[in-house]
Each structure stands twice: as structure tokens, then as C-alpha cells.
Amino acid sequence: MDIFGVPHQALLGQMFIGLVNGSFYAILSLGLAIIFGLLNVVNFAHGALYMLGALLTWMALNYLGINYWLALLVAPLAVGGLGMVFERTMIRHLRRLDPIYGLLLTFGMAQVLQSLASNSYGVTGLSYSPPELLRGATDVGFMRLPNYRAWVVVASMAVCLSTWYVVERTRLGAYLRAGTENPGMVQAFGINLPLIVTLTYGFGAALAAFAGVLAAPVVQVSPLMGADIVVVVFAVVVVGGMGSILGSIVTGLLLGVVEGLTRVYYPPASNVVIFAIMAVVLMFRPSGLFGTAK
């Protein structure tokens, strides 16, 4: 069966790969949205933290013999801890300034992390095989589903939706949202807002690292893997509008699939299609698909 001249097997396969990429976009833009919401910082280091997550996974296996499942816990914790140190020592001092300075600081940070990694490991990719349990593929009737990639989609959706639940439906989330609206009032209620801010940056960094661990067996682990994805995620954020958490998840998945489809029908455009969509959205809805107009 062909769909617009493309065998449906290939089409579904590419759409699925798009969904996997979309899962990465979704986790990363979610982390950016959370950090921006509370800290008012556009975290340019997000791609570098994602790379760090993948690199730590590789290092954990090759130096310490820590397997994938443990790395899934350890790498985000380590990167989240590093993020909290960054927040306490540096980002905090820019609070009262134009958010541009936050972007510049994290840009410098990204350069430092990336060059530390490439000076130690070179720029060629390191390969990481998926865990035993998830190798191979399952026949689901209409297509063969690679097990590991299916796990990536399931795991990232689980993380995204639980994050959404925590922010939108729990007391901690209510503090967070209140902290973005009126920090003074929240502190007057005896809530330790500076601590919440630090934890938030740490959590955003941990989300990026989690995406990195998930990505390690799918892409080649390389110091440069975060450099371009961060720009794509920025475009995702502009399309979605940074105001809504659900918006960043949905837009991330959607744009991943669109990118996958473009790869089937017109491969040369697959790298630019997300930016082109961003341009069109800007023309008609400058505040983004899910954003609220200001």
C-alpha cells in the first residue's frame, strides 16, 4: 500500500522516528519553559546539559560499569546537581537584570561545557548500545516497531505528563506558579522561594540530562550533539509559545512528526522545515500556537 507514492511501511517508520525526535524536543522545551517561567532565564546551556546527560551515560558504562537503567537515574541527578551549583553561584546574580544577560551567561556556559567535552573526547561519536531488554523489534501488525524507540516515546511522555501534573495540579506547583506571578507575596507566606528557584533550575537541567540518557542509544554520543538541537528547541518554543507546559509538549511532538514526514517527501527540507513553520506561525500568530497574546 502506497501513500502519495511512498510505501506505508517507510512512511510509518519515518513518522515514528519523527515521534522519537519529537519526544526529545518535548522534554527539552518543557525544561526550557519551566526554567524560563520561574527564573526568567532562557537557558542556552540546555543543549549542553542534554549532551552532558548522554556523555555521562557513556562514561558511567565504560569507566564504572554502571548500566543503562542506573544511568537513567544517576545522570539526571548529577546534571541536576551541577545545574543547582550554576544557579547558586552564577545565574542568581543576574536576577534583577535584563533577561538577555541570562541568555548570554548560559551561552558562555554552553561553550565551556561543549569545549571541555570535545577536548576530552574529540568530536567523533561514541556508540552506546541499547539495554538487553529493549533490543530488537515487535511486529504490531501494520509495522515493525523498534523496541528501544518505543520505550523512548513512552518514557518521555510519562516524564512530561508527570511534570505537567506536578506543576498544574499539586501544592508545590501552585507555589511555583505563584512565585512567577508575585515573588514577594509568596515569600511573605513563609515559602523559601530562593530554594524553589534553585531546585527548579536543577530540575530543568535534570530533564535535559534525562533526554540525553534516552538519546544515547539512538544517536551517536558526541560533544556536538546538543549544539544544534538547542536552536531547534528554541524554534519549537517560539511556535508553541512559552506560556503553556502542555503547549510545549504537544508542539514538540507535532514538530518532530512534521520533520519526519518531510524527510520522506522532500529530504533536503527536513533540516529547515521547523524554522519555516516558525516563520509562518510568526506571521499569523506571533504569540505562538498555545501562547497567550500580550
Added chain:
Amino acid sequence: MNHTHTTSPTPSRLARLRGPAIVLLLLASLAAPLVVYPVFMMKIYCFALFASAFNLLFGFAGLMSFGHAAFLGSAAYICGYSVRSLGFPPELGLLAGTATAAVLGFVVGRLAIRREGIYFSMVTLALAQMVYFICLQAPFTGSEDGIQGIPRGKLLGFIDLDNPLAMYYFVLAIFVFGFWSVHRIVHSPFGQVLKAIRENEPRAISLGYDVQRYKLVTFVLSASLAGLAGATKTLVFQLVTLTDVHWSTSGEAVLMTLVGGMGTIFGPLVGAAVVVSLEHYLSGLGSWVTLIMGLIFMACVLMFREGIVGSARSFWQWRRARREAATAAKPLSVNAEA
């Protein structure tokens, strides 16, 4: 801020020194190739022009573009291609490159000014990345290899630019023109409106200024000057590579401006000289240079936001204020004695 002295009836010592200082600087740059390696100086001029173009947009209109490499790079590619493959003379190559950057600046600017602040930066960065991928795949850009062996040709048909000195003075002339343009724009009524927009946009709107148009015109001007810098760079180095359109090059413009001093006329110039020199003298360290640049970036943002020129200016202003306070205090004490 820096020109308030010149408009006051009694110019400060600093302002009175400005004229002679510029003449001295110009004489020094005319004589520079006798002492310094000309290509090194030309690289500084190209990047200083690039950073000035960025600073025109950010320092004076408050629009932080993170995609200026797109204008530098696309102009460089068009200039290189038209000179090498179409046989254009150098002056037409420069013109073609600059015009391309201007058109691209119009398109990117139209889209980017729909968002403000941090979103504006993200949009410029994303659109610049789109330009990067187009340059990676377009048939005439030579993909990973870039365009190499671009002839410098003969300026106006008779000045041979393969002569290092001729090339040096040509690049210096372009730089002085570009730098003077930025200066003129900033100190014109147009520039005053820009500053008003930067300081308080709602007020500028309520005064009846078409803010979006001012922003767009500034964006196009800045993109064109960045393009001029890129096209000139092509003729200097006789090659164009993907680095010229990559976002790390946009970051360089920001770094140079930050190091020199944002929103000051001479800041980008000083910043470009410092950064290019650092890169030149640290090149023995290989890829550790990126690490050092990243650390400088972070240090500037955290501790040194005024940059070199900005800090020097603050220091002069502080000294002047102290001296005036001292002279104002003196007659008072005389009175007290009397």
C-alpha cells in the same frame, strides 16, 4: 550617553581630546602595516565592522540579534561566488554581497520584530540556523569545503588588490566608511528616536513614532553593514566556509561587543581587537581557545558588563564628578574663613 559632553556648552576634557584622538588613531592605522602583519589588521577591521553593525542594533535600539552570522555569511558566499564564478570585479562583488544581506535582513527583520525581548533573540537565531542549513545544501556553496581560491581582482580595473598594501588601505577605507555610517546613524535624529524606543517603547509609540518601522530600518541597516563586513572578509581571506554562517560566529559578534562595551561607539572596535588578538595569540592552544572564550563570556556577563570602553567612560565620569565636587567645595571653605 557618551555624547552628552559634546552637546554641553563647556565640553569636558575628554570630549576636547576626542578630535585629536581620532586623527591620531587614523594616522596610526595608516602606518600600521609597516609594523603589524596586514592580514591580521584586516581581520580586526572586518570583525570590528561586524561587531559595530551588531551594536547598532543591540546597543542603540535594544534589539538583541543572535543571528548576525547569517548576514555576514550570506554576503560572504554571494561575494565569493560572484567574484570567482561569475567574474565580477571586487567592488561589484562587495555590492552584491551587501545587497543580499540587506534583502535577507529585511525578511528576517520583518519576522523577528513581531516578537520582543528574549523571543526576538530566539527568532533571529532560529532563522539564522535556517540560513545555515540552506548554505550547507545550496549547489553553489561547496558544502563542507566552502568556496576557496577567490581572486581579489583589480579594484576599479586598475588597483591590484593582490598587493597587500593596496588591499590593506582598501579594507581600512571600507571600515572607516562603515564605522562613520554607524556614528552618523547613532547621532542623527533617527538615532535619537532609536534610543527613545530602547528606553521606553510605549512612550515612543504614544509620541506618534512608527516604532515597528524604525526597528525594521535599523535591522536592515545593521544587516547590510554586517554583510559589508562579510563580503570584505571574503576578499581578504579569499575563502568562505560554513563557519561564517554558523551561530558561533553570531556569538563572536556578541562577545566582541560585550568585551568592548555595549552601546558605546568604540566598544565593538576595542572588543574586536581584543578578541581577534586573543584568538591569534592563543591559537597554539588549539580547541582550548573555545573554552577560554566561553570563560571570558561568562566573566564579562557576571562582573564586567560595561566592557572596556564602558568602564573607562564610567571611570572618567567618576573622576570628573569628583573634581567638580572638589572645586565646588573650595569657594565654600573660603567663605567660611572670611
